[in-house]
Amino acid sequence: MRRAFLTASAALGLVLSLPGAQVTNPVAPAASSAPVPDSPRRVTLADAGPPGAIAAPVRVHIPSIGVDSALLRLGVDDAGALLPPDDFGQAGWFPAGPVPGDIGPAVIAGHVDSFAGPAVFFRLRELADGDEVRVDRADGTTIRFTVTATHRYPKDEFPTEDVYGPTPRAELRLITCGGDFDRSARSYRDNVVVYASRV
Numbered sequence: 664m665r666r667a668f669l670t671a672s673a674a675l676g677l678v679l680s681l682p683g684a685q686v687t688n689p690v691a692p693a694a695s696s697a698p699v700p701d702s703p704r705r706v707t708l709a710d711a712g713p714p715g716a717i718a719a720p721v722r723v724h725i726p727s728i729g730v731d732s733a734l735l736r737l738g739v740d741d742a743g744a745l746l747p748p749d750d751f752g753q754a755g756w757f758p759a760g761p762v763p764g765d766i767g768p769a770v771i772a773g774h775v776d777s778f779a780g781p782a783v784f785f786r787l788r789e790l791a792d793g794d795e796v797r798v799d800r801a802d803g804t805t806i807r808f809t810v811t812a813t814h815r816y817p818k819d820e821f822p823t824e825d826v827y828g829p830t831p832r833a834e835l836r837l838i839t840c841g842g843d844f845d846r847s848a849r850s851y852r853d854n855v856v857v858y859a860s861r862v
Contacts, residue, residue, distance in 0.1 A: 717762040717764065717765050717800070718762070718800040718801040718802035718804065719736075719756075719758070719762060719800065719801050720734050720756050720762060720763045720769070720771075720798045720799065720800050720801075720806075721733065721734055721799050721800060721801050722734055722798070722799040723754050723771055723796065723797070723798050723799075724796070724797040724798075724799070725790070725794070725795075725796050725797075725837075726795060726797075727789075727790065727791075727794045727795070728786035728787065728789055728790060728794075729786065730754070730783060730784070730786075732752070732753050732754045732773070732783050733753055734753070734754055734755060734756045734771065734798075735748045735749070735750065735753055735754070735755040735756070736755065736756060736758050737755040737756060737757045737758070737772060739759075747772065747773075747774060748772075748773060748774065748783075751774045751776075751777040751779070751782040751783065752782065752783050753773070753783055754771050754772065754773035754783050754784065754837075755771065755772055755773065756769070756770070756771050757769075757770040757771075757772065760827070761833075762800075763798040763800070763806050763808075763833070763835055764798070764800065764804075764806035764833050764861060765833060766830070766831070766832060766833055767829060767830055767833070767834070768826065768827060768828070768829075768830050768834045768835070768836050769798075769833070769834070769835050769836070770827070770836045770838065771798075771835065771836070771837050771838070772784075772837070772838045772839065773787075773837075773838075773839055774839065774840075775787070775839045775840045775841065775851070775855075784837070784839035784855075787813075787837055787839045787841075787855050787857060788813065788815065788841055788855045790810050790813050790837075790857050791810065791813065792810055792811060792812065793809060793810060794809070794810040795807060795808070795809060795810075795862075796808040796809075796810065796835060796837070796857075796859050798835070806833070806861060807861070807862040808833075808834075808835045808859035808860060808861055808862060809859060809860060809862050810857055810858070810859045811858050811859060811860050812857070812858040813855065813856070813857045813858070814855070814856050814858075815841050815842060815853045815854070815855050815856075816853060816854050816856065817842070817852060817853055818850075818851075818852060818853060818854055821854060826838075826856055832860060832861060833860070833861035834858065834859065834860050834861065835857075835858075835859040835860075835861075836856060836857070836858060836859075837856070837857040837859070838854060838855070838856050838857075839854070839855050840853065840854060840855065841853045841854060841855035
């Protein structure tokens with residue numbers, strides 16, 4: 664088993680804030696993505712399974728909000744900052760954490776908007792308990808999750824352990840930006856996090 668450690672500022676401009684990873688948050692209606700520096704922290708993400716043990720996710724479907732997106736792989740830059748998807752219309756999976764369907768909190772992130780308008784996770788905040796999320800994997804299997812909670816957190820109060828900490832079962836975290844847009848910082852003030860558990 665490998666354990667991923669990332670050091671970064673957990674704040675996002677037009678980026679997703681992955682605890683332990685500085686993310687370039689995807690979402691900002693009329694602004695560009697620029698990370699907002701915060702105090703650096705070292706985060707331990709949940710264990711990921713052995714490389715190649717579980718097929719990688721390739722697509723996410725969220726019927727209740729009209730999401731049907733191929734999944735890009737999200738990497739980190741030299742400073743350990745999580746890089747958001749290049750395409751505002753697509754979501755991305757963070758491969759340093761668990762694969763969706765494996766034990767632990769798999770992370771999928773996406774932009775909320777762009778200069779051009781709504782992005783892939785624009786309606787993420789509308790998800791409610793019981794809504795379905797499906798993740799297709801490269802081996803042809805589909806893993807189903809049920810939403811258990813949707814929360815919005817100020818970026819400087821991001822609950823890293825709750826979002827990225829180990830879990831006893833397969834879970835999913837969907838993350839984007841939300842709240843008010845701070846034009847001076849070119850960043851949303853909050854993050855929207857959807858929690859889901861495997862069915």
